[in-house]
Amino acid sequence: MSSSNMLRRLVLELEQTLFRWASLFTEQRPALCLQTLGANEKYPHNQSSVLESIFGSTLWAVPKSRRSLEKRWIRKMSEIGHFEAARPKKNLISCVECGHWHESHTICGNCYEKVREETKLMQEAFGDTLKYNHPVQEVVVLYENEDASKYSDKYIVKMQKNRPTWFSKALLLNAPK
Structure with missing residues (x-):
């Protein structure tokens, strides 16, 4: 099961739990109202639920596949971060007062x-x-x-x-x- 499906299922279960909890304290049950479109209007997206309209665009930023071990090591051991302390400093000067x-x-x-x-x-x-x-x-x-x-x-x-x-x-x- 992909992470987007798991997240969607989790949010749906949370939504159902909140509706059940809210109905215990009120005489009327909460209702979810959606605006329906007429027959001649075209709906641009085929969305199956309210959650997909909320989380649909944020789930696009997930990488399609995980990074291989070799690529992770290359990034981790790159010269920028790993060898930064090994580079000689070129901006050292001696103090005018004490000479350090x-x-x-x-x-x-x-x-x-x-x-x-x-x-x-x-x-x-x-x-x-x-x-x-x-x-x-x-x-x-x-x-x-x-x-x-x-x-x-x-x-x-x-x-x-x-x-x-x-x-x-x-x-x-x-x-x-």
Whole structure:
């Protein structure tokens, strides 16, 4: 039995079950009304049921025969997907800051890891005071040997280490020079 016949039979059984279930809760039985054509009108399709009119066009997209094992293996082992990792990359460049290699359209993984570590240290220096409540003032992170008197109106977080070379002090737009 083909898959279209099985699907058709399944939907017909579902339709009958729904009609039986609906008739239990109503006094009148549901009726399926179809528009009939006159004798002089021509009906373009010879459809045997309502289901064929609904599912008829969707069942045309089913392949006529299954793919052979050889053709499946050829598709699976094609060069596009299978050997993609084996091809050499041609878009690698070295990072200007640290010299590690990375793809040209991405950031350097080594530099990004350093920034993540520094951010984690800053969050630990903030403590629990800023964890759930945001400060009313602007936050400034100061490292050792930096003057805090310039930032009298800002919330100051002090780090107990020297400022990294890649972390410029002039990153803030209104930072004093």
